[in-house]
Amino acid sequence: MGKYIMALDAGTTSNRCIIFDKKGEIKSVAQKEFTQYFPQPGWVEHDPAEIWSTQVGVGMEALVRIQLDPCDIEAIGITNQRETVVMWDKNTGKPVYNAIVWQCRRTSKYCDWLKEEGYTEMIRQKTGLIIDAYFSATKIKWILDNVEGVREKADRGEVLFGTVESWLIWKLTKRKVHATDYSNASRTMLFNIHTLEWDQEILDLLDIPRSILPEVKPSSGHFGEASYFGEHIPITGAAGDQQAALFGQTCFSPGEAKNTYGTGCFLLMNTGEVPVESKNGLLTTIAWGLDGKVNYALEGSIFVAGASIQWLRDEMHLVKDAAQSETMANQVEDTSGCYVVPAFTGLGAPYWDQYARGTILGITRGVNNNHVVRATLESIGYQVYDVLKVMEQESNTPLKFLKVDGGASANNFILQFQADIINAPVHRPKCVETTALGAAYLAGLATGFWKDQEEIRKNVALDRSFEPAMTSERREKGIKEWHKAVKYACGWAEDII
Numbered sequence: 432m433g434k435y436i437m438a439l440d441a442g443t444t445s446n447r448c449i450i451f452d453k454k455g456e457i458k459s460v461a462q463k464e465f466t467q468y469f470p471q472p473g474w475v476e477h478d479p480a481e482i483w484s485t486q487v488g489v490g491m492e493a494l495v496r497i498q499l500d501p502c503d504i505e506a507i508g509i510t511n512q513r514e515t516v517v518m519w520d521k522n523t524g525k526p527v528y529n530a531i532v533w534q535c536r537r538t539s540k541y542c543d544w545l546k547e548e549g550y551t552e553m554i555r556q557k558t559g560l561i562i563d564a565y566f567s568a569t570k571i572k573w574i575l576d577n578v579e580g581v582r583e584k585a586d587r588g589e590v591l592f593g594t595v596e597s598w599l600i601w602k603l604t605k606r607k608v609h610a611t612d613y614s615n616a617s618r619t620m621l622f623n624i625h626t627l628e629w630d631q632e633i634l635d636l637l638d639i640p641r642s643i644l645p646e647v648k649p650s651s652g653h654f655g656e657a658s659y660f661g662e663h664i665p666i667t668g669a670a671g672d673q674q675a676a677l678f679g680q681t682c683f684s685p686g687e688a689k690n691t692y693g694t695g696c697f698l699l700m701n702t703g704e705v706p707v708e709s710k711n712g713l714l715t716t717i718a719w720g721l722d723g724k725v726n727y728a729l730e731g732s733i734f735v736a737g738a739s740i741q742w743l744r745d746e747m748h749l750v751k752d753a754a755q756s757e758t759m760a761n762q763v764e765d766t767s768g769c770y771v772v773p774a775f776t777g778l779g780a781p782y783w784d785q786y787a788r789g790t791i792l793g794i795t796r797g798v799n800n801n802h803v804v805r806a807t808l809e810s811i812g813y814q815v816y817d818v819l820k821v822m823e824q825e826s827n828t829p830l831k832f833l834k835v836d837g838g839a840s841a842n843n844f845i846l847q848f849q850a851d852i853i854n855a856p857v858h859r860p861k862c863v864e865t866t867a868l869g870a871a872y873l874a875g876l877a878t879g880f881w882k883d884q885e886e887i888r889k890n891v892a893l894d895r896s897f898e899p900a901m902t903s904e905r906r907e908k909g910i911k912e913w914h915k916a917v918k919y920a921c922g923w924a925e926d927i928i
């Protein structure tokens with residue numbers, strides 16, 4: 432048995448490799464950001480070749496850093512930005528187009544058409560999802576319809592589709608395995624989450640050939656052998672990053688929830704073996720397939736969280752690095768009445784407005800950089816508040832505290848404000864890399880590296896609890912004004928796209 436599990440975490444802005452030991456402790460990390468392409472307003476793309484090269488690169492780097500022999504690695508777990516579409520030529524192995532990223536809005540009008548034609552209920556009932564450009568289905572259709580020659584090739588069975596983990600599995604196994612897992616399949620808007628099969632009615636509606644789709648497997652189990660890191664290492668875990676984080680936070684029982692602050696922000700609650708329907712803008716999704724069973728979750732998806740801090744850094748040049756946002760926010764008492772709604776790619780849960788766009792409101796003569804930075808950080812807390820309220824209502828489970836993780840959870844200001852606004856404690860674990868950890872756990876359970884979930888629960892350790900300290904008057908005023916700001920952001924790009 433190997434001593435470690437390797438987790439490959441293919442995120443939206445960077446790829447990481449983290450090597451974990453049996454206690455769930457990090458032994459080695461390597462990370463690399465990759466290029467974001469914005470070819471038109473509202474469009475977002477990645478280069479699949481760059482995703483691949485950076486992912487393999489960080490894998491090698493993490494091994495070399497602690498001079499590990501590949502034999503020491505028991506298994507690989509993969510986790511990934513979800514919904515993002517990669518399509519490639521089966522014969523040459525080359526992508527037929529850039530990856531269309533989950534944030535991309537190019538298919539909004541087609542989604543409007545699907546809604547106008549009355550498909551909302553059918554899609555929700557089968558897939559658990561709300562019709563939106565966010566999901567893979569309409570992005571796949573866009574490539575088939577708009578990239579020259581791709582539909583003909585696909586009709587000849589020469590094109591494959593995958594979300595990012597599927598692309599990586601195919602490459603890692605030297606083109607032998609074309610597979611995905613239940614959690615990722617459930618984000619495509621093509622997968623029936625009840626029958627656990629690709630849905631022919633939706634495939635016909637969107638004119639997507641079944642031959643391009645990967646085989647769907649449990650999230651914990653044998654996917655294939657990776658032959659890139661020296662030895663053949665089995666890939667035994669794969670899950671979408673948000674579901675992997677739910678697993679990494681050990682939210683194994685119904686009612687347990689976590690919130691991940693990465694590029695976006697995703698609040699997921701385990702609902703056990705029962706798919707819970709949402710009436711108020713949450714998604715029903717598959718959490719994971721494990722031990723011959725499927726676990727479901729309710730999800731509130733917020734499209735922009737940490738990405739707004741990258742915007743402050745890269746576009747607005749208000750901060751030199753993400754950590755500086757905390758210092759700046761703490762230099763002022765409040766935002767001086769300023770609100771930022773970071774609806775750069777529309778608004779997800781609970782608003783689902785494809786045409787909302789970013790707004791800065793309430794600027795007066797005294798508003799300075801610190802206020803704008805603080806308002807941007809606060810917008811993350813407010814968005815999570817909105818989703819949390821719906822989650823509590825629909826699950827009938829008032830949250831006693833919120834478990835958090837992800838890159839932006841390093842920011843103490845965000846987490847204190849979060850505790851203040853939801854009026855409940857916020858718990859940050861020692862290891863905030865729970866996405867990678869979840870993928871490692873799924874991989875390690877499949878090989879017996881970890882015996883069971885109880886053994887894994889023993890690895891949990893708290894770093895800090897943020898306690899609510901805001902007056903109810905201030906909280907209520909902030910929430911009210913935030914909702915007013917959201918109204919101004921909604922619908923902005925309706926006649927612009």
Ligand SMILES: Nc1ncnc2c1ncn2[C@@H]1O[C@H](COP(=O)(O)OP(=O)(O)O)[C@@H](O)[C@H]1O
Nearest residue numbers: 442443444693694737738740753754838839842
């Ligand atoms: N100290 C910080 N304060 C606020 N945001 C941060 C901080 N450190 C990182 N971030 C944000 O976290 C995000 C990266 O988190 P990560 O979990 O790696 O996301 P992803 O998997 O989506 O790429 C970035 O958007 C970055 O702006």
Ligand SMILES: O=P(O)(O)OC[C@H](O)CO
Nearest residue numbers: 442443512513693694695
């Ligand atoms: O890259 P992240 O961590 O913000 O996650 C992206 C989500 O998977 C999109 O659904």
